[in-house]
Amino acid sequence: MTASVSNGRHRVPARTRNLWLLLLVVAALASSVVSAQYQKKPPDFGGVYSFPSPTHPEPRADWVRTLDVSLLVAGLGVAAWIILKRRSRDALLLLNIGAIAYFGFYRKGCICPIGAIQNVTLALVDSRYMISFGVIAFFFLPLAAALLVGRVFCGGVCPLGAVQDLVLLRPLKIPEKLDRALGWLRYVYLGLAVWFAGWGLHLAIGSWKIDVGRRFLICEWDPFIGLFRISGPFHMLAIGAVFIVGGMVIGRPYCRWLCPYGGLLSILSRVSWKNVVITPDKELDCGLCANSCPYGAIHNLRADRASCLACARCYASCPRELEHHGHPAGGGSLIQVQRR
């Protein structure tokens, strides 16, 4: 600066000048861009154009939500009637297909009582969490039904159970001890699901830290949701494939060994008012029913209330039952029960 003043001419150093020039260019460009391209509000079209209004689809109407709950209630009622009174495997199969169609494919597996465990936990733990009426109904109604008429939800209404029931081809007999031991997994899973839904996992051991917020494990690891949505993350689809292929030779593996809600229903059904009964005054005690049960729920020719999934296969295989319903013994049923 001193040099330029002493020369008697006002000179700006080249670097500063360049900077100013650059700024000028940028400003000119920016202003031209703004004036030419950017509208800070919608332009005036002079009446040649009418503004569309963005659509905002309404949430599911109240009556549709009520329909979900009504269908659940109806399903439980019909399932109880089919299993306890009608004793018809064919009718139950139709109900199963209906459940897969509506609760599975149409509702895409949501809301389901299994996942509702987590909502109920969250609602009990955190008073700010708003639970919906639908979730409450879906969680408590099948439990109440289990106290009254056993696990009719598992047998008739649950789409996850129905899928496994449909793919079952040749059930293997699982040793009773193994079956019982694997059954404890349900309660481990239930504990994990409740813990993660209510609290998440926050651990710090030395420098090793694990910090997982509240998560809905049951929903994230559901094996059959991917099937109902015909899409999903890889791990869900892979587990689903394993369960479906495995389910062809093992009767309803998810229901018996992993389903946390099945665990709850199993406990409650121990004191159920009515349940699937195999009584000597009506049946023959021939043992065909025990052979037909793919879930190992018939011990000493008596149905075990806690593990009976109410599929009515025992009735379908019973010569007395078939006679009672006007079928010739051993035939006439839509379902041919595997006999060994």
Place this chain on the structure above:
Amino acid sequence: MIEKSTRRRFIEGSCRLLGLVTLGGTAGLLTERASANAVYQVDPGKCKTCDLCRTSCVLSLSAVKAVNDFEKCGYCMLCPAFMDVMSKPDEKGVPTGKVCPQDALKRKVVGKVDADDPNNNYYEYVVDEARCDGCGKCVKACLPPAGNGSLRLEIRYSRCVECNECAIRIACPDSAIVRVFVPGIAPAKHDL
């Protein structure tokens, strides 16, 4: 079958009654604070368009979509949410790159059309919901001062399955998924 003893039946009956009362009581307790018509929605004020709406929804194509508010949209030729303004321009000086990876933001020329100069026209921008995956790149690009903020992410109830718990809400780092009462978009009183 051996008939159950009276004692056994009494115990079972009591357990059953106890169970029913407990279930009913808990259900009643929860019903107290339940809400019939609250649903989840994105709060545009909190949303930072982090891309989790795209990945967290239980549906493979997220129920969250970008929505253009035409009352706010500038109908700009050089829309920063539509085209990647930094990409290589074509011979007319219009950038060729697009912001939307799914090519879900569509535009058509509206109003009085100047066929010779694309810079002299106005364009209507519409989101193709069948393609939009809710990534929010356009929403981010439309934020002021670059744009007018006319684009925002919205949970489309026509697609949302109202699953047990909004998976995006759990994942959202900005707590931008809020419970709202229908109709309207006022946040619910007890909001998590």
